[in-house]
Amino acid sequence: MKHYSAFAVAREALRYHTGWERAWRSPEPKKRYDVIIIGAGGHGLATAYYLGKNYGIQNVAVIEKGWLGGGNTGRNTTIIRSNYLQDPSAAIYEKARGLYEDLSQDLNYNIMFSPRGVIMLAQTQHEIRGYQRTAHANALQGVKTEWIGPERVKELVPIINLDGPRYPVLGGLWQERGGTARHDAVAWGYARACSAMGMDIIQQCEVTGVRSQDGRVVGVDTTKGAIDCDKLGIVVAGHSGQLAEMAGFRLPLEAVALQALVSEPIKPCMDVVVMANTVHGYMSQSDKGEMVIGGGTDGFNNFTQRGSFHHIEETVRALVETFPMISRLKMLRQWGGIVDMTGDRSPILSKTPLGGCFINCGWGTGGFKAIPGSGWGMAQLMATGHSPLTEAFSLDRFKEGRFIDESVAAGVAH
Ligand SMILES: Cc1cc2nc3c(=O)[nH]c(=O)nc-3n(C[C@H](O)[C@H](O)[C@H](O)COP(=O)(O)OP(=O)(O)OC[C@H]3O[C@@H](n4cnc5c(N)ncnc54)[C@H](O)[C@@H]3O)c2cc1C
Numbered sequence: 001m002k003h004y005s006a007f008a009v010a011r012e013a014l015r016y017h018t019g020w021e022r023a024w025r026s027p028e029p030k031k032r033y034d035v036i037i038i039g040a041g042g043h044g045l046a047t048a049y050y051l052g053k054n055y056g057i058q059n060v061a062v063i064e065k066g067w068l069g070g071g072n073t074g075r076n077t078t079i080i081r082s083n084y085l086q087d088p089s090a091a092i093y094e095k096a097r098g099l100y101e102d103l104s105q106d107l108n109y110n111i112m113f114s115p116r117g118v119i120m121l122a123q124t125q126h127e128i129r130g131y132q133r134t135a136h137a138n139a140l141q142g143v144k145t146e147w148i149g150p151e152r153v154k155e156l157v158p159i160i161n162l163d164g165p166r167y168p169v170l171g172g173l174w175q176e177r178g179g180t181a182r183h184d185a186v187a188w189g190y191a192r193a194c195s196a197m198g199m200d201i202i203q204q205c206e207v208t209g210v211r212s213q214d215g216r217v218v219g220v221d222t223t224k225g226a227i228d229c230d231k232l233g234i235v236v237a238g239h240s241g242q243l244a245e246m247a248g249f250r251l252p253l254e255a256v257a258l259q260a261l262v263s264e265p266i267k268p269c270m271d272v273v274v275m276a277n278t279v280h281g282y283m284s285q286s287d288k289g290e291m292v293i294g295g296g297t298d299g300f301n302n303f304t305q306r307g308s309f310h311h312i313e314e315t316v317r318a319l320v321e322t323f324p325m326i327s328r329l330k331m332l333r334q335w336g337g338i339v340d341m342t343g344d345r346s347p348i349l350s351k352t353p354l355g356g357c358f359i360n361c362g363w364g365t366g367g368f369k370a371i372p373g374s375g376w377g378m379a380q381l382m383a384t385g386h387s388p389l390t391e392a393f394s395l396d397r398f399k400e401g402r403f404i405d406e407s408v409a410a411g412v413a414h
């Protein structure tokens with residue numbers, strides 16, 4: 001793999017950009033791999049990358065039914081933060097946030113990490129108590145967040161309306177090193193690095209069955225034929241229930257559509273990410289100038305990558321009261337993704353009842369921010385059978401009642 005650098009950009013500019021290599025290969029599948037990962041979203045690709053980088057396991061295939069990054073990874077609003085309440089969550093999200101800080105250097109690919117800061121607005125007394133509690137918990141966990149009053153919110157976001165018609169802004173939970181990154185670039189950067197290690201990323205190839213023998217996984221059936229493996233990672237977000245069924249177990253998950261929209265590009269007007277969870281909308285400004293707006297999940301299970309129309313109205317109404325200037329903006333695009341929600345709003349990173357088969361899912365509305373930490377922990381779990389980062393997120397917790405309740409941090413917020 002040729003190194004990307006300022007020198008390479010200058011060299012290619014001089015020869016009309018004829019010397020760039022394809023960022024990753026598109027091979028036909030081999031008969032057998034040590035590890036197969038199903039799903040070339042951020043979590044699947046990051047798992048493959050850290051298997052290779054941290055454990056030297058490079059005979060790996062990542063199998064994707066569509067195009068890489070075309071699932072939720074390429075559809076999300078890219079908020080990165082780690083101010084969760086419970087210790088295991090803070091640990092994995094903070095690990096991820098820390099890895100994001102120099103992921104561009106690690107992957108030699110500009111993922112455009114922008115630690116511009118994230119505010120979660122408190123608009124009710126209940127939210128003030130919830131966020132102050134989170135700020136105290138984060139202080140004990142070594143995660144840098146702080147509670148700020150309404151004047152500081154106004155300083156950080158001059159376009160905000162503190163005296164909304166329904167709910168005033170009473171303060172907020174502020175994480176200064178939270179922010180955003182370019183979602184496609186995260187998937188592309190990991191894919192390029194995996195391909196450079198000799199791993200095969202096989203796109204347009206759907207897994208249609210999981211094969212097992214004596215209680216252990218031995219391979220998968222795909223639209224490009226059967227492929228054998230020693231270990232299997234299922235990392236397919238909203239389609240986890242279907243893959244689990246193929247592997248012979250059930251998951252405590254619901255699949256629902258979550259949607260987002262972007263406006264026409266405008267001049268820079270907001271340089272932090274703001275989430276207003278009571279009125280239910282959140283917004284940031286992309287580098288192109290578009291206002292990136294996220295809403296809520298549909299209240300019923302579905303697989304439409306669109307979402308229902310009334311949510312657009314609700315979300316825009318919420319944001320117009322919080323940022324009146326957006327009432328004059330035209331909206332350009334709207335889309336949805338299928339998110340996988342657990343009852344305690346925490347993910348599942350776990351061994352499964354099928355030997356050699358592992359699952360990573362349940363990130364719901366908030367897994368983009370976790371990609372590097374999740375990949376790191378999942379690779380450790382798959383390579384060694386144990387990871388301190390993933391231990392609390394095992395499937396057993398639902399049988400044993402060890403819930404990791406993140407309904408304040410992740411029930412609505414992303
Ligand atoms: C509108 C929206 C906004 C969001 N905003 C945020 C946010 O601001 N911050 C945040 O942290 N998170 C956010 N999220 C959540 C985040 O996008 C997801 O948690 C994360 O991207 C999940 O990544 P993944 O790799 O697990 O799944 P995906 O990116 O969905 O990848 C799974 C892949 O598996 C493939 N697949 C499925 N079935 C098969 C099969 N049978 N065979 C082969 N391949 C298969 C799919 O095609 C897909 O590419 C948002 C999500 C949405 C939809």
